[in-house]
Amino acid sequence: MKILVPVKRVPDPATTIRVLPDGSGIATDNVKWVINPFDEIAIEEALRIKEKQGSGEVVLISVGQTAWQEQLRTGLAMGADRAILVKADTPLDTLAIARAIAKVASDEKPELIIIGKQAIDDDSNQIGQMLAEMLGWPQATFASKVELAGEKCTVVREVDGGLETVAFPMPAVITTDLRLNEPRYASLPGIMKARKKPLNEIAVDSLGVDLAPKLKIKTLNAPEKRQAGRKVASVEELVQVLHTEAKVI
Amino acid sequence: MGDVLVFAEHRGGHFPKTTLIAVNAGLEMARKRGGQCIAVLSGEGAPAAAAEIAKYGPSKVIVLDDPKLAHYLADAAAQALADLVKKTGAETVLATATAMGKDLMPRLAARLGAPMASEIIAINDDGTMVRPMYAGNALATIELDGPVRVVTVRGTAFDAAKPAGGAAPVETVTPELDAASLKMEFAGFNEIKSDRPQLTEARIVVSGGRGLKSGDNFKTVLEPLVDEMGAAMGASRAAVDAGFVPNDLQVGQTGKVVAPELYVAVGISGAIQHLAGMKDSKTIVAINKDEEAPIFGVADYGLVADLFKAVPEMVEEVKKLKH
Amino acid sequence: MNQEVTREILWNVPTVFVVFLYGMLLPLTAAFIWVGMRWYRMIRLGASTADNRFDQPGRRLFMAFRDGVGQGFLGRETWGWMHYIFLVAFVGLFIGTSIVFVNDDIRWFLAFFGIHLYFFYGDFYHVFKAVMDTCFLLLIVGVIAAGARRGLRKPTLLNQPAQAKLRDNWENRAGYWLPLTLLALVPLTGLMLEGARINADPPKFVEWAYIGRNIGLIDGALGAGVTFHRYLWLFHVLLVYGLLFCLPFTKLRHFLFAPINLYFRNLKPRGRLAPIKDFENAETFGVAQVEEYSWKQLLDMASCLECGRCTINCPTVNTGKTLNPKFLVISQREHLLDKAPALLAAKAASAAAGEASADSAAPAYAGPDMITEVATEAAVWGCTTCGWCEEGCPVGIEHIQRIVDMRRYLTLMESKFPQQATNAFKGIENQGNPWGLAQEKRADWAEGLEIPQMAEVENPEEMDVMYWVGCAGSYDERNQRVSRSFAGLMKQAGVKFGILGVEEMCTGDPARRLGNEYLYATVAGQNVETINKYKPKRIVTQCPHCFHNLKNEYPDFGLETVEVMHEAEFIDELISSGRLKPNKPIDQRMTYHDPCYMARHNRKWDGARSALKAIPGAKVKDIDLSKNRTFCCGAGGGCMWKEEKEGTRINQKRFDQIAEADPETMAVGCPFCMTMMEDAVKSRSLEDKMKVRDLSELVAESTGANVK
16 A cells, blocks of 8 residues: 655754744744654554555655755655655745645555644644545544554544544545654664665646645744743632633633 | 635534634624624534524524535535535635634635635734744734635634624525545544543643642542643652552653643642653643742742642632632 | 601502592593583674773783682672682692692602602691691581572572573583582592591591591591491592582583683773664664674673672662563573574584675574563663672673663664653754753753853863763753852852853763664764864763763764863862862761762762762761662663663662661762652652752852852
């Protein structure tokens, strides 16, 4: 079975994000880049399916700049077979990215696309669902358990107040939630082998899809600085500030 | 015109508070875009829920009627809503960013070829919207181009709609569905009965440390607060080591990593292995009798007090707040 | 001198017995050669050692002699005296036999060459008799003591691994009881023989044979005569040969292997791990098959005498965990013996097939898997690398590398390690610290202290000290206070020092001890580059693990020569040179908990003590398990980064040992000891009675250093 896993390069979650003073973006000078953690779970799930079935191919795809190769190589080190980098020198909006991936997917014809439920940079949570619609495939978002039987796929989804089970024939799109699995740590032979695995680059313009940006980020602002911690005098005051100031209860 | 379709989520005719939040956000959007707010429902029990929603201020309520929509499934719902967008000529489709809203709206956006803004927290007068990025470390002001736009709103950022007096008309529409293309099937729903949310998913986590002094005190002192706040219960490694609570409650480097909206650390000194497991929480509260405890270094609100006095008081205060 | 004062050698022994006596030397020699060759071929199955073990022959010989023949190790432990008795008596009897040999058997042979050696008479004979009797007596006393200890006292260190781990053969079944019994019967029959001779042959010159003489009287009373003596002689000789055959075939072989193993021992600092030299071309990393160990590691297995000293203060053995260093070595030795025939056959086959197919012959072996079944993963991951086992071992077995080699295989090849370690690895990889906290916050602890960062200093090489803060000192709130105290002390003493700030990264210690050598090599390389850039004169660390890595392991990664010091030594230096003056009294009972990586691995424990004693009012008292005998806090070897699920907790065990001394303050010199001991104090609910404080905090309080 062929499984396509879209992968995004994001800042390490531990990195402190600083908005640039002019609001044009975030400071990237000290940022360590990693695979989006949810995509890592997606890679792991794809690898587990392949290992369980004893055969198949796990193909990674990214839509981004040359530097994204680093994360694709990390995914290859985990065990993916090959990678495709759709090169786009300027950032694209979710709709354009989904169209680019959908185009590659229609050529690659995978039986499954597994993708993280959201990227931890823009927190959009859109690509998987968009891909499913563009390809006319069923979707299962927020998967916490995936079972395959023949052509059929059964997925347990984490929804509000419980677990929902949906079933559908493949091909399909699955988006991963946190509890689906624990991604593996690449072994050293995996890292060595990854250097030689194929990584193809395709220019995004050559795909012939509509890339016109429809979602524009006008400015980026730092949120109001989290108030420096302070001591409260009484329980009454504590509950009051939690209610009125922090608005968490 | 800037009409707004609000996807009104419900389960068997009962709708959660988040649906009223969507209605309210829809009303605000419609007001700012000079259009009407139309609530849309589908599925089993929709007519009953529609009659109820109608009282909360929308101009109109539409029930999408098709057997394929009995149970919510993303592919059918997206087709039905897209069809309705065409039929009504609405400008914005809006839902709360619940599991269902997040599942459906991007698919709808793709079907409509429309841009989508996820989890917005504000609607500006000029049509732009504000949404958090980078886990809330940046707030983006965004603009969506095109005749149709899709939006989900963050539940905590908007108030719920209030009864407006009177009721809007309820209309039933049969959407055009391409039945052959619908391949998804609903195979069951397993409601989590537990009164307490999962540690890693809870909106509020209340954790206890060595300061509680015994496993019994976790039950008699901490648990009432946990339950009163609808929180999940956690513990520090020291408390687990001391055998007060089982290891699956451990929050920290070697336990579970949590990032709730509110984290209350009770009698926890704040060793780094614990901090590593909760430092990303949005608001951190520390209750400890040791003024020097490192936990106060990361807490937004610190209370230096004897927890055996403070915690029961807090239960009472939270209770008051609810009534 | 009276040549009459002597005895006839081989008196009353028929020729056929004499022929037997000398004839048996042949099979004995053959047995020694056969066993020697067998072990030699097995040990040669091993890979080459990472370090040269043939260098410094003089030093090696001296140390092998000192610790092998001189028993340098044993004197440190209880019951060492018993082994001393064995050795003294055994060597005494061996010399005695040699004297007889020289004076009788080869006397005529030597005379042929004009060498006249005969001195077995007169006063010498008297003394000889007395010494021999004493040796017999000592040996009997030693055996009784050994037997009582083994049979009645049953100390846990003599426990054996589960029967399933031992091959079912006569050696294992006989255990130590066969050699021990023979060791008792040989001197007993020796004495009886002497008595029988004195009784049967009219007593001449036996005044000094103070035991034999009296046995002779008993024999006389019982009516024993010449025949009794003759057959007793034969019985005695049989027993002696029995004992001699035990030397190569039973656990007594340590008598031969121990000095050899001590000769080839690790001369590098204890706890230093050998680097993997070539990541690019090697096909496997670490050790999964017994033959992948180095020949020295196989020699270790052959040399183990199963005394159990490695277990006495082993943190895992003492808290009921799977890992038992003695069981590990024994199980692996049994596994080697089990697998060796297949390995040797494969080696012979590939040698026969010639160079071309040298690596084609895989051994046909269907026995257990070494890591998962022989050693078990629980044991492999249990080790805290505290080094007690190597401290205790009298024959120079290197346990830590043996365990880390298996971890390397599991981590690098199979990516199989305790799940929580993933966070530590990724944290080190992405943010340069095992907690995964933001790298850019590394110097936040120093905010407002005006500590220069090396990158901002104009002439960094002119700094007296590069202060290596470490991850705990940089990020852990509790240990940040220690960093501020230590920095305050250096400021007060007028030391010109700087920190690397955000340029500093984890030394990689947790990754290395957990087998992730690849990650370690990466961060070590980066750190070395950073440090070399600034050419520091001296690096002072707060963390013993950082100290050990910088001092003993980074040179393998290209660190240029630099003096590395731990805070304890440096503070002591500042006090003794008068630059720090502790004058505010701290009237408290204190005990210093030695960090393993300072005391045991690097033999440094005086600095901390003299610094503490310089504080007026401080009453510093050591417990038995301190200095090089310190007991692990449970955090080392990467164990800080994984759950401790088995048995009881190591930190509590250690805490209880210290609490015995009833100190008001437990002084520590390691951030991880700090964390573990503070946790232990809390879990024993003694927060109000005992404080855990770092050495530098205590000294800073006394000197009044400005600590923000």
